[in-house]
Amino acid sequence: MIVxxxxxxxxxxxxxxxxxxxxxxxxxxxxxxxxxxxLVRVYLLRMVWVALYARNTAPSDLPLHAIITYSTxxxxxxxxxxxxxxxxxxxxxxxxxxxxxxxxPIVVPLYFFADGSGEVIFHAVLIVPSLLxxxxxxxxxxxxxxxxxxxxxxxxxxxxxxxxxxxILNCVAFWTLEIHAVQLIVxxxxxxxxxxxxxxxxxxxxxxxxxxxxxxxxxxSTPLLIYIGVIKPERYAxxxxxQAFWVVVLGFVATVMWRAGAKRVIVQGG
Amino acid sequence: MNHLRVMLGVxxxxxRINILTxxxxxxxxxxxxxxxxxxxxxxxxxxxxxxNRFPSMNGWTFRDMAFLYGLWMLAHALHNTFFxxxxxxxxxxxxxxxxxxxxxxxxxxxxxxxxPGQVFPDELILALITFTAATWYSGVQVDATFLIFVPLIVAxxxxxxxxxxxxxxxxxxxxxxxxxxxxxxxxxEQEFTRYPISIYSRxxxxxxxxxxxxxxxxxxxxxxxxxxAHESSMLPAGVGxxxxxxxxxxxxxxxxxxxxxxNRYSGxxx
Numbered sequence: 096m097i098v099x100x101x102x103x104x105x106x107x108x109x110x111x112x113x114x115x116x117x118x119x120x121x122x123x124x125x126x127x128x129x130x131x132x133x134l135v136r137v138y139l140l141r142m143v144w145v146a147l148y149a150r151n152t153a154p155s156d157l158p159l160h161a162i163i164t165y166s167t168x169x170x171x172x173x174x175x176x177x178x179x180x181x182x183x184x185x186x187x188x189x190x191x192x193x194x195x196x197x198x199x200p201i202v203v204p205l206y207f208f209a210d211g212s213g214e215v216i217f218h219a220v221l222i223v224p225s226l227l228x229x230x231x232x233x234x235x236x237x238x239x240x241x242x243x244x245x246x247x248x249x250x251x252x253x254x255x256x257x258x259x260x261x262x263i264l265n266c267v268a269f270w271t272l273e274i275h276a277v278q279l280i281v282x283x284x285x286x287x288x289x290x291x292x293x294x295x296x297x298x299x300x301x302x303x304x305x306x307x308x309x310x311x312x313x314x315x316s317t318p319l320l321i322y323i324g325v326i327k328p329e330r331y332a333x334x335x336x337x338q339a340f341w342v343v344v345l346g347f348v349a350t351v352m353w354r355a356g357a358k359r360v361i362v363q364g365g
Numbered sequence: 366m367n368h369l370r371v372m373l374g375v376x377x378x379x380x381r382i383n384i385l386t387x388x389x390x391x392x393x394x395x396x397x398x399x400x401x402x403x404x405x406x407x408x409x410x411x412x413x414x415x416x417n418r419f420p421s422m423n424g425w426t427f428r429d430m431a432f433l434y435g436l437w438m439l440a441h442a443l444h445n446t447f448f449x450x451x452x453x454x455x456x457x458x459x460x461x462x463x464x465x466x467x468x469x470x471x472x473x474x475x476x477x478x479x480x481p482g483q484v485f486p487d488e489l490i491l492a493l494i495t496f497t498a499a500t501w502y503s504g505v506q507v508d509a510t511f512l513i514f515v516p517l518i519v520a521x522x523x524x525x526x527x528x529x530x531x532x533x534x535x536x537x538x539x540x541x542x543x544x545x546x547x548x549x550x551x552x553x554e555q556e557f558t559r560y561p562i563s564i565y566s567r568x569x570x571x572x573x574x575x576x577x578x579x580x581x582x583x584x585x586x587x588x589x590x591x592x593x594a595h596e597s598s599m600l601p602a603g604v605g606x607x608x609x610x611x612x613x614x615x616x617x618x619x620x621x622x623x624x625x626x627x628n629r630y631s632g633x634x635x
Contacts, residue, residue, distance in 0.1 A: 128545045132552060139556055146564035147419040276396040283407045292411060297418045
């Protein structure tokens, strides 16, 4: 049974987000390890690219400093992008609490979104110390305001794509509860085909075609290629448009799955 | 002698239960097998993509790197198959199960190793296939030295893994939560063993050779079998055959530390 929502109020969702932030802040060790992990990877990727560029001819549009910038910014983005913002949906399906959530006078998906956003904002704050410490290991290029501004817009669109993919995966839990392995598999595929570890432009031609046709490229590759200037301003509209296209398509799939899943819970009585 | 027979009987039962459990949860097993396959598959694919564009990493080709990866994978899978349960000690301590293990009349560490779960030698089989293919592909000469030393080196590599697994689990006698520490060591191993250590700075090379000697799991032996001794003047080629001794030495140290921790352990107050 769903209680009709009388009048929409934003305050509860702000509260949910604040609660989530406070919760995340209590895991100090996790904070420490996420920053340490970023720094270790910054070092590792720097050494890898230096070694590769030392003995081979460099690609003309991707000099060493650009690829090191790419990797470092990708790792910092990962602090936010690699969070499973809607894990709560899966957890509450597991515990059965989802049944009582439906009875509360709230919009349930928005509740999950608020909780996830709180977590994300907390991790976004970690980018600052990580960036400062990373600058001790590498030098990164900072582009002009137009590029930087477009990068942030593109990053946000990429974040929405990631959110939808996570939401869809967590919706699978309506039908089968064992989704952890599937999520991990998708994470590996995203890391590689999203361009988080290796820029898609150095993939061999046929793999590049595959990778650019998948939605994962909209998560990391597009904002990062804008940042390092491989995507030039005249192609900004097309690049952002493609990202927006994926947000709409995946958002639609997520909505359909959510409706079907919610119906299932309500019909079965939780 | 009688004691040994009892342990052997227990160990047989342990594998019987593992295999029966796996057969019972077949879908689960298949999903996790897909995970293992895609994890290693995407790692190798990433190496291939990079080395397809940049054919030499400090003198190592993709063929060399395939051998490097195969060797690590085999040793790591051997450890995961037989000793991954050692990593459950912190969980046993936290939920009080460890106190029950302590009062039973069999060696504590043996009981920990033989605590049934859902272990199946699937990763080991996959690793054997990968290593065989990588050996053939890299053109390493399979002679008497290879046939005698590779099994010993793989066993030694698994012991290096075991030593750190046991060491971290022992730390849990004092600090119950060791997830962060384990996570850092695991990351150090998985990501830094993927490339020849000659690409790192001196400090990291020394760390991976003498402090957390993961370089002995694959780099030094691969350097020996691929005849790349000239590339790093740090140590002679022959050290590549020392892996079994290093593994035994580190496991011995970890075991002494374990015994020390066990004698000091007084429970977490259940």
